Amino acid sequence: MPLLEGKVSLVTGAGNGIGRGIALRFAEEGAVVGVMDLEPASCERVANEITQSGGRALVLAADVSRADEVGSAVRTLVDTFGPPAVLAHNAAVMPTGTLDQTSEKDWDRVFDVNAKGAYLTSREVVPLMRRAGGGSIILMASVTGVNGLPGLAAYSATKGALIALARAMAIDHARDGIRVNSVSPGTIDSPMLHEFVDAQEDAEGTREDFDEMHPVGRIGTIEEVANVFVFLASDQSSFVTGANYTVDGGLSVKGEQPQL
Numbered sequence: 001m002p003l004l005e006g007k008v009s010l011v012t013g014a015g016n017g018i019g020r021g022i023a024l025r026f027a028e029e030g031a032v033v034g035v036m037d038l039e040p041a042s043c044e045r046v047a048n049e050i051t052q053s054g055g056r057a058l059v060l061a062a063d064v065s066r067a068d069e070v071g072s073a074v075r076t077l078v079d080t081f082g083p084p085a086v087l088a089h090n091a092a093v094m095p096t097g098t099l100d101q102t103s104e105k106d107w108d109r110v111f112d113v114n115a116k117g118a119y120l121t122s123r124e125v126v127p128l129m130r131r132a133g134g135g136s137i138i139l140m141a142s143v144t145g146v147n148g149l150p151g152l153a154a155y156s157a158t159k160g161a162l163i164a165l166a167r168a169m170a171i172d173h174a175r176d177g178i179r180v181n182s183v184s185p186g187t188i189d190s191p192m193l194h195e196f197v198d199a200q201e202d203a204e205g206t207r208e209d210f211d212e213m214h215p216v217g218r219i220g221t222i223e224e225v226a227n228v229f230v231f232l233a234s235d236q237s238s239f240v241t242g243a244n245y246t247v248d249g250g251l252s253v254k255g256e257q258p259q260l
Helices: 017-028 040-052 067-081 104-132 153-176 191-198 203-213 222-233
Strands: 008-012 032-037 056-061 086-089 135-140 178-185 244-247
Touching: 008 017, 008 067, 008 104, 017 032, 017 040, 017 056, 017 086, 017 191, 017 222, 032 040, 032 067, 040 056, 056 067, 067 104, 086 104, 086 222, 104 135, 104 153, 104 178, 135 153, 135 222, 153 178, 153 244, 178 222, 191 203, 222 244
Parallel strands: 008 032, 008 086, 032 056, 086 135, 135 178, 178 244
Antiparallel strands: none
């Protein structure tokens, strides 16, 4: 039997990249997927991919940093398919720069999307999961929130916050049957990485450096991250809560600071 058969799931940032990969893998495992993204066209494209493969999906165009839009999207999901058993908060933006190079506008935006987005979506689904007897919440963190990487000060701060938030929520809601975990990928072959690499003076050299910095000798794939989300969303991880899964090819235990 598929691991997520019949589970109503909400995936944020699901229109592209890793979020799309998570949504598709959830659907492959039998989940009903609420596809939430800022861009309506991206939501529709991913939802169509799921339905054309025989799955069930719902387009939920919303800005995760706006409480009214998040609330409306969750109500639509509940009215259509029922309360979510799984929340995968993946929506994120990644401004580059050291702290002194980061504008206040960029700082506020990255916290609004990455951290406040997790707060708003979780705030909506926790009462629903509690009434239903439980559920699984998975927050997309990053290896930057564990060790940090050069030139990603604001982004790293939000990802560290998400790791801490998952731990706090895991304690608060364990007796509600709600498991909360975070996933910290290393460098993943995704559109976000492509944008970062293309912005560097030596794009090809930077791409090679990313491969080299990981002990396994390569960057990861979207599917490798999505598979961990499937495990954490499924009943196979029923005794796992408050954990941070590093999916990073050994980067976080390498013991040295990469220089890009």
